[in-house]
Amino acid sequence: MSGTSMNVSVHGTVAQGADGPMLVLSRRLDGHDTFLKGSLELGEASVPVRILTLDDVTVLRPADQSGLPPVGTLWQGSLDLPHGLRPRTVPPDLQETAVREGRSLETLDEAELRYVLTFLSESTTTAIRQARVAAIVSALPIATRSSQ
Structure with a gap:
């Protein structure tokens, strides 16, 4: 698989998690790898995130919390998914x-x-x-x- 990336428009709410703020998507992210790392473009900020897709919700855990809106804020941005960058060979x-x-x-x-x-x-x-x-x-x- 080639080294390509994919951008997905996303929006949601900033919520307070046990480990700090997290970004809860308004819709579950379907059709993509779960437990990925990606980058969320929020206005001028680019925030590295870990993507956790569970049964009915997708949560983005920011690696860096600077540039995040306050808890309770609605947000929208572009999620950059690094599809194709993982090795696809059997170890x-x-x-x-x-x-x-x-x-x-x-x-x-x-x-x-x-x-x-x-x-x-x-x-x-x-x-x-x-x-x-x-x-x-x-x-x-x-x-x-x-x-x-």
Whole structure:
């Protein structure tokens, strides 16, 4: 996938979260990766954000709170999503485990592969990554062997 970005017009309300102000979108962000980092253009300010899409809401957590409107303020801006900048190749540890367990990674569609790679990339320790690899592989279908 090429290194492209996508801009999405968004609007919502500034709310107070446990860790400081957060930007709650008025509509859930559908059709895009969740748990991404992006950049929100708010007037003259460009605010790096982490995008959290849950069941029925999308929240933007700003990395820098300067330039944010006050809590309770309605806002609108442009969200820059860095689609295509993430690697789309299966890492060796996942590939090797899948082969060893006789599971097929080829059955994953593009969205599922994106989710799997994101899930692995957010591992904070070796033990967590190994557990995530095991969970992913156990959910894959058994690889079929061609009869030649």
